[in-house]
Amino acid sequence: MSSQAVAAEKSAAEELLRVEGLSREFPLTSGLLEQLRFEGGKLVRRQESVRAVNGVDLQVRRGEALCVVGESGCGKSTLARVVMGLIRPTAGSVRFEGTRIDNLSAEKLLPFRRKMQMIFQNPYASLNPRMTVKQTLEEPVRFHSPGIGRAALGDKVNDVMRSVGVDPGWNERFPHEFSGGQRQRISIARALMTDPEFIVADEPISALDVSIQAQVLNLLMEAQEQRGLTYLFITHDLSVVEHFGTRVAVMYLGALCELAITGQLFSRPRHPYTQALLSAIPRLDQERPSHMKLMGEVPTPINLPSGCFFHPRCVHAQDRCRHELPKLFDSGDGTLVACHAVQEGRLD
Amino acid sequence: MALLEVKNLEVKFPLRQGELTALRDVSFSLDRGERLGIVGESGAGKSVAAFAILNLVSRPGYISGGKILFEGRDLAGLSRSELRTIRGNRINMIFQDPMMTLNPVLTIGTQMIECLRAHRRITPAAARQLAIEKLRAVSIPSPEARIDQYPHELSGGMRQRVVIAIALLTDPSVIIADEPTTALDVTIQAEIMELLLELCEHNNVALILITHDLGVVSQVTQRAIVMYAGRIVEEGATRRIIDSARHPYTQGLINALPERTRPGQRLNQIPGVMPSLMDIPQGCAFHPRCQLRIDACQQQLPAYSGSEHARVACLRVDEQERAQ
Numbered sequence: 001m002s003s004q005a006v007a008a009e010k011s012a013a014e015e016l017l018r019v020e021g022l023s024r025e026f027p028l029t030s031g032l033l034e035q036l037r038f039e040g041g042k043l044v045r046r047q048e049s050v051r052a053v054n055g056v057d058l059q060v061r062r063g064e065a066l067c068v069v070g071e072s073g074c075g076k077s078t079l080a081r082v083v084m085g086l087i088r089p090t091a092g093s094v095r096f097e098g099t100r101i102d103n104l105s106a107e108k109l110l111p112f113r114r115k116m117q118m119i120f121q122n123p124y125a126s127l128n129p130r131m132t133v134k135q136t137l138e139e140p141v142r143f144h145s146p147g148i149g150r151a152a153l154g155d156k157v158n159d160v161m162r163s164v165g166v167d168p169g170w171n172e173r174f175p176h177e178f179s180g181g182q183r184q185r186i187s188i189a190r191a192l193m194t195d196p197e198f199i200v201a202d203e204p205i206s207a208l209d210v211s212i213q214a215q216v217l218n219l220l221m222e223a224q225e226q227r228g229l230t231y232l233f234i235t236h237d238l239s240v241v242e243h244f245g246t247r248v249a250v251m252y253l254g255a256l257c258e259l260a261i262t263g264q265l266f267s268r269p270r271h272p273y274t275q276a277l278l279s280a281i282p283r284l285d286q287e288r289p290s291h292m293k294l295m296g297e298v299p300t301p302i303n304l305p306s307g308c309f310f311h312p313r314c315v316h317a318q319d320r321c322r323h324e325l326p327k328l329f330d331s332g333d334g335t336l337v338a339c340h341a342v343q344e345g346r347l348d
Numbered sequence: 349m350a351l352l353e354v355k356n357l358e359v360k361f362p363l364r365q366g367e368l369t370a371l372r373d374v375s376f377s378l379d380r381g382e383r384l385g386i387v388g389e390s391g392a393g394k395s396v397a398a399f400a401i402l403n404l405v406s407r408p409g410y411i412s413g414g415k416i417l418f419e420g421r422d423l424a425g426l427s428r429s430e431l432r433t434i435r436g437n438r439i440n441m442i443f444q445d446p447m448m449t450l451n452p453v454l455t456i457g458t459q460m461i462e463c464l465r466a467h468r469r470i471t472p473a474a475a476r477q478l479a480i481e482k483l484r485a486v487s488i489p490s491p492e493a494r495i496d497q498y499p500h501e502l503s504g505g506m507r508q509r510v511v512i513a514i515a516l517l518t519d520p521s522v523i524i525a526d527e528p529t530t531a532l533d534v535t536i537q538a539e540i541m542e543l544l545l546e547l548c549e550h551n552n553v554a555l556i557l558i559t560h561d562l563g564v565v566s567q568v569t570q571r572a573i574v575m576y577a578g579r580i581v582e583e584g585a586t587r588r589i590i591d592s593a594r595h596p597y598t599q600g601l602i603n604a605l606p607e608r609t610r611p612g613q614r615l616n617q618i619p620g621v622m623p624s625l626m627d628i629p630q631g632c633a634f635h636p637r638c639q640l641r642i643d644a645c646q647q648q649l650p651a652y653s654g655s656e657h658a659r660v661a662c663l664r665v666d667e668q669e670r671a672q
Contacts, residue, residue, distance in 0.1 A: 071533035071534065071535065071536075072533055179621050181621060182621075209389040209390055209560065209622075210389060210560060210562075210601060210604055210605070211389060211600065211601060211604050211617065211618040211622075212389075212621065213604070214604035214605075214606075214615040214616065214617040214618070215617045215618075215619075217606070217615055218614050218615050218617055221614065222614075236533065236534065238534065239563075239605065239606045239607050240606055242606060242607070242611060243606035243607075243609065243611050243612070243615070244606070244611075262611065263611065276535060277534065277535060279538075280534045280535045280537065280538035281534065281563070282537075282538070282541070282561060282563030282564045282566070282567050283563055283566070283567075283607065284562060284563055284566050284590050284602070284605070284607060284608075285566070286563070286566060286567050287566070287567065287587070288542075288545070288567055289538055289541050289542040289545065289567045289568070291535070291538040291539070291542070293539070294535060297503050297505065297506075297536075298503075298533075
C-alpha cells in the first residue's frame, strides 16, 4: 500500500494529461430519412445517439498507472480512444503536457502520437499477420523518424525485443508462430519502439491465461520502472487494478463515479456502485458468493436515466438523485466521489 | 455408488500431422448433490473432459479408452437413442456464451417447451406452465411476458438465467457448466453464480463447474480437480487445494494471482507456456516449467499418490511430504 501512496504523492506535482468535460456520442440515425418519425399526426425529426462518454474530467500524472474500471458498455474503451485521438470527442478537451490535442490536424498531431502509444486487448487481431516481427517493430520508427539508419534501427529492434523477453533471433517470424502471451509481448514491444512517455493499454491481459497474465503484467511494471512510463490502463479485472494501479477511476454509463488512490478505494469505497463492484470480486478466501445486490440491470446508454445515472439501481437514491446529476467532489481524504448521498453525509 | 464415475478416460483427435491426445487417463467421480470444480488454463482439456461425458466430443475427436458410468451404466457404450434419454434429461449442460446456446429465431418459450416435449409426454399447455415456473425460479421478472420474447430482447445476464432455467426443466441429476459466467460482467457473474449454487443445493443437483477462475471455484465447489496438458495433476477438497496446494503447477497458478502478492510488487509468474497437445514433453508434462524438477521428472510419468479424492501426480511431492 505504502509504495502506491508514495508513487501517488511523487506524481501529484506533475500532470501529463488532462481531460476536461469530455463527451462522445455515437449517432444511431445517420440520414435525414432515418430520423423522421410520424408521431401524433405530425412528422417529427428525432435523433437518437449512444452516449458513450458523458462529461469526464480526469488528470493523468506523470509516472503513475491510472486504471479505469467499469463493466462492459461503461465507455472506458471509448475514453481510451478519444484520449489517443483515434476518435474525436463531441464535447470537451484533451490536453497533453498542456497542449490541446483533440482538435489538431493529423499532421500537427504527429509529434504527440510518437509520445503516446496504445496496446490493445487482442494480440491476435492487433498484429498484422502478414508482417514479420521485425517489420512490425520497425514500422513505427520509420514512420516517426524517417532519417534513422538501418544499423541503428536493427539494434533498436533487438534491444526492445530483448527487453520484452522475446528472443531477437525470432525477428523474422510471423505472429501466428507465437503464443498469445508472446504476441502480447510483441504488441508491447511495438508500443515501446518510439520511446513513448504515455501508454494507453486497453484490457491488455484479458485475453490471456492466468499464468501468462502474471508474466505480461510483470513486464508492464518493469517497463514502467525502467522507462518512467505513464499508463492509462483500461480493465474490468479489479484484482489486477488493486495490484497494478496507482490511482483508480470507476466509470458507470460513461461518467466517473469515483477517483481515488488504489489503496484507499479498496479499503474504503465511497460510491454505492464502487462498493457493489468491489463486493462482486470472487476471492480465494470466500466459501460462498457474497456480494451486494444491485436492483435491476445496467440501462442502455441510449436512454440515460435523469439525474444520477446510477439512481435506478441505488438503494440510497432520493429525490435529488433523480433530478440532479452529481458532480465529483473531494470527500476529504483526496478521494473524488460523484454521489449526493456521500456529499450530504447520508452515506459514509 | 457414485452417481457419475469417469474411469481412465482417453480422448484422441486424429489430425493430418498425427494423433493428438487431448485427455490422458482421466478418472474422477461425482456423488449425488456434490459440486466439483475442474480447473485449468486453455488447452488443459477441461472442456473436452466435460464434453466427453455426454459423448459430445466434436469430430474427428473420439473416446479412445475408458468408461463413463452414470448410475452404473456406461454412457460410452449406449446407442444414440439410449443416450438421448440421459443427455439433456438427466445430465444437462450450460455453456459459456448464452447467445450461442439459445436459438435466435425462436422465442424462449418455444425452446423450453420443445426441450420438455422431447423428453416427456406432456401437453404444450402444461409444458408452458412448467417453463414459466422455472423462469420464476431463476428470478426472471414477469416470466409470463418474458416467455414470449426472443433471446435478443434479453440482456446477457438474463439470457444466462434462461439457459439455467432450461437446464433445470427436466429435473436433472447432474448439471455440467462450462465457464458459465466468463462472458459476463463481474456483478452479473456474482449473481449468476449465487443463483446456480442455490438452485443446485435446493434441488440436490450435482454440479460440475469448469472454469479458469479460482475465486469462483472457491466460492461454489466442494472438491476440485486441476488439469494440465490433458491430465489431472491434483485433486482434493477445494479449501485444501486453495490453502495448501501440493502440485507445483497448482501452487504456481494460485501464487500467480494478484491477490497473492503485495500491491506494486512483481507477481509470482510461472515461466514458459503450457505445451501444445501435439508435443507433450516426456515424463511429467509440467517439468520444463517446474522449479522443483529433477532428472527423473523428464523420464517418468508421475503416478498418483494419496487417496481417491486427495491425490497428486508429482514425483517431488512425495519426497517433500515424507521429509516433513
